[in-house]
């Protein structure tokens with residue numbers, strides 16, 4: 474008797490809270506049962522493997538439109554391929570706004586482009602120009618369409634918002650029931666230090682880190698939290714690079730605020746020294762905030778164990794090293810200020826975190842699942858459809874060989890970017906099969922999903938991001954359209 478379309482048999486199921494031997498029975502792309510002795514029309518043998526929820530990468534830049542025209546090199550097809558190769562089945566990418574323009578048209582364009590995806594997807598809506606039209610008219614429409622998170626930058630030309638604009642975004646999110654995610658660095662402080670470094674002839678990639686020390690990230694994190702507290706709007710701090718920044722989140726939580734923190738694999742395994750490689754090579758490791766040092770990295774592990782940093786995303790960013798539209802867009806001699814920021818990481822996120830975390834004994838496998846699938850699903854309104862292995866959930870699974878040793882190369886990443894910052898890195902633990910909504914989408918490194926098979930995930934209202942109700946003097950200023 475076959476009760477299931479597909480049974481993943483004999484593996485060790487790992488969820489955010491449990492780890493046990495069981496079969497997973499799948500019907501119509503969803504998990505129908507977790508138990509023993511299940512029989513299906515087809516069986517995938519998972520003996521000796523971990524069976525975990527497919528990765529949910531809640532921060533990756535794919536086919537993002539550029540202000541000057543064109544888009545990121547990484548397309549929804551190549552980005553999906555890299556994601557599936559690395560065990561990730563859901564991504565949250567970005568719809569951006571250009572100053573002087575609205576957000577509805579670009580979002581429609583992203584929806585059109587993302588229709589080619591092979592992983593399930595949704596968007597964070599970036600706000601760079603908080604005009605009345607955008608804040609009062611367009612944001613409510615975007616949120617109602619299922620894009621239930623707004624992203625802001627407190628630094629970068631021409632993206633950054635000043636405090637008043639940021640407050641208006643926070644208030645709009647509170648009115649519409651969206652989460653706000655924040656890139657925290659102090660815009661003016663970085664500009665000032667950058668001008669001084671360039672005046673002193675210090676232009677090489679390594680000075681990228683010098684231009685934005687941890688204090689500029691800590692200051693902006695503190696400010697973002699304080700303003701969110703005033704508005705009573707839940708926020709997630711993106712890509713926390715070191716413990717002194719995370720301390721701001723610890724303090725906020727002690728006051729009862731809904732503030733969450735994300736970090737990324739690069740902050741565990743890269744440091745400012747990587748940007749000091751000879752010639753232009755340091756550009757491969759440039760991202761913002763800048764990677765710090767070994768002590769900061771080790772400190773981040775304690776923070777993920779304590780649950781202060783509860784999401785590990787890739788912040789995948791598409792810039793090839795040798796391409797005229799990539800890191801060398803402004804020439805090989807370009808000062809650090811003019812070198813595109815960001816490192817690729819969609820395919821390497823899970824292997825690095827598993828190897829450095831689980832294989833090296835810093836976290837257990839359940840914590841790995843919490844950081845990479847369960848928590849991002851809950852925080853962004855995708856749970857319980859995504860992020861767990863339970864009846865009713867989408868059958869998104871990654872079958873993981875915890876003992877497999879792999880030397881990482883760019884070819885294994887299967888992204889369009891021409892390098893990985895982790896070339897030559899040895900990892901223990903590797904994804905051998907990825908199943909997306911009941912379909913084997915990757916087996917032994919061969920991605921076999923069809924373009925267009927990914928689905929847009931419209932996100933409805935959810936409790937986790939409900940405001941606390943505590944506003945100064947009991948006066949909720951966000952109810953006024955100011």
Ligand SMILES: [Zn+2]
Nearest residue numbers: 532534788789
């Ligand atoms: Zn990013």
